[in-house]
Amino acid sequence: MNLSTLILGSLGVGIVFGALLNGFFPEAIAPLDHYLLTPLGNSFLRLIQFVVVPIVFSSLVLGLTKVQDTSQVGRYLLKLFTGYVMTAATAVFLGMAIALILQPGVGMTGLSINAVASTTHRSSLIDWLVNLVPVNPLEALATSNLLQTIFSAALIVTGIQLAGDKSASFVSFIDSIYAIFEKVLSVILYTAPVGVFALISSVIATQGFGLIARLLYYILGMLLAFAIMMGLYVLILLVLKAKPIKFFQSFFPTFSLGFGTASTNAVLPVTLQDAQERYGMSAAIASFAIPLGTVLKRDGSAIYQAFNALFIAQIYHIPLTTDLLVAIALSTLLVSFSTAGVPGSGIIMMTTVLSAAGLPLEGVAIVAGVDRLTDGFKTIVNITGNIVNAILLSRWENPEASLEERGEGGEGVDGWMGG
Numbered sequence: 001m002n003l004s005t006l007i008l009g010s011l012g013v014g015i016v017f018g019a020l021l022n023g024f025f026p027e028a029i030a031p032l033d034h035y036l037l038t039p040l041g042n043s044f045l046r047l048i049q050f051v052v053v054p055i056v057f058s059s060l061v062l063g064l065t066k067v068q069d070t071s072q073v074g075r076y077l078l079k080l081f082t083g084y085v086m087t088a089a090t091a092v093f094l095g096m097a098i099a100l101i102l103q104p105g106v107g108m109t110g111l112s113i114n115a116v117a118s119t120t121h122r123s124s125l126i127d128w129l130v131n132l133v134p135v136n137p138l139e140a141l142a143t144s145n146l147l148q149t150i151f152s153a154a155l156i157v158t159g160i161q162l163a164g165d166k167s168a169s170f171v172s173f174i175d176s177i178y179a180i181f182e183k184v185l186s187v188i189l190y191t192a193p194v195g196v197f198a199l200i201s202s203v204i205a206t207q208g209f210g211l212i213a214r215l216l217y218y219i220l221g222m223l224l225a226f227a228i229m230m231g232l233y234v235l236i237l238l239v240l241k242a243k244p245i246k247f248f249q250s251f252f253p254t255f256s257l258g259f260g261t262a263s264t265n266a267v268l269p270v271t272l273q274d275a276q277e278r279y280g281m282s283a284a285i286a287s288f289a290i291p292l293g294t295v296l297k298r299d300g301s302a303i304y305q306a307f308n309a310l311f312i313a314q315i316y317h318i319p320l321t322t323d324l325l326v327a328i329a330l331s332t333l334l335v336s337f338s339t340a341g342v343p344g345s346g347i348i349m350m351t352t353v354l355s356a357a358g359l360p361l362e363g364v365a366i367v368a369g370v371d372r373l374t375d376g377f378k379t380i381v382n383i384t385g386n387i388v389n390a391i392l393l394s395r396w397e398n399p400e401a402s403l404e405e406r407g408e409g410g411e412g413v414d415g416w417m418g419g
Contacts, residue, residue: 044195
């Protein structure tokens with residue numbers, strides 16, 4: 001049985017196991033979750049995160065080094081950001097539109113969800129932009145700051161290109177780092193079934209299906225918005241002649257792992273591997289666009305924040321004026337580009353959107369309990385948006401080439417580890 005099948009099976013078994021604990025053995029939930037499920041799940045996430053920064057840094061350096069023309073990097077960035085803004089704006093509009101049409105918060109009062117509303121406040125936009133510039137590249141790597149890591153890689157590549165042949169040994173060293181951590185990743189992935197089982201079991205066991213029933217209309221509305229966004233991605237792939245069926249087959253390992261971990265950062269190494277070895281995306285495009293998109297591209301989060309803001313406004317009977325809608329749209333668009341790619345980050349960032357729009361922060365507690373249940377779907381949308389924009393860049397750069405003409409045959413569904 002291949003690893004992708006084991007991952008999918010562990011998701012199903014984890015849901016059943018969590019439901020059995022919640023329904024028949026409630027007294028066993030606390031000790032099992034505290035001593036077994038949560039430690040296993042967190043250990044798996046830490047193992048994945050162990051390879052994220054080395055692979056991101058080394059793949060960016062190697063990828064950008066292959067781009068000899070510095071103007072090409074600028075062209076890549078301009079095209080990527082154009083796609084990012086367009087798809088993110090569409091996601092914000094979609095999240096708000098579904099919330100306005102379905103009105104999931106109307107009539108839903110008196111909920112008392114056992115969760116703590118976060119009061120974390122982000123720094124100003126200017127401070128955030130300044131903090132993109134690293135003081136020390138080693139500190140950026142050590143603290144797993146992906147934005148600063150990307151900035152550091154870009155500066156180091158500039159030095160490599162200016163140094164010429166003298167930088168050959170350093171590039172060879174970075175190539176060795178990439179090769180080593182790619183092999184480390186191949187070992188870590190075999191712990192994925194256990195990690196995914198523990199993560200999903202913990203959620204179902206502790207939250208149960210009662211909370212889902214109380215907020216079922218909210219969950220269905222959110223999932224509908226995610227589904228429509230995925231449909232738009234499929235349409236884009238069709239227009240680009242990028243073969244949607246092949247796309248989903250190639251990235252099935254990425255999606256299954258992303259759903260289980262609810263972390264775009266955690267699946268980045270697998271995404272890069274699937275893009276190049278299974279889907280056949282060029283290394284220059286994949287190693288540049290996918291890490292950048294992992295940090296910045298959050299269409300699922302854009303839908304999530306926009307939908308939640310209107311949901312909370314409806315619960316508290318706040319009039320949906322034009323000014324409020326504009327405030328929600330703009331703050332959501334900005335926040336979607338700065339949401340961390342880790343589980344639960346949407347709850348923290350929601351306080352920024354609610355504060356900017358003047359909505360009550362107490363509303364966070366209402367959706368906090370079911371956040372993890374929709375987090376996996378949101379992550380899949382985030383990942384898909386990132387990859388589709390990378391494909392869009394690839395087609396934009398070389399509109400005449402088809403997958404076959406570039407030798408992009410892929411490995412098929414069973415080839416999780418690629419070639």
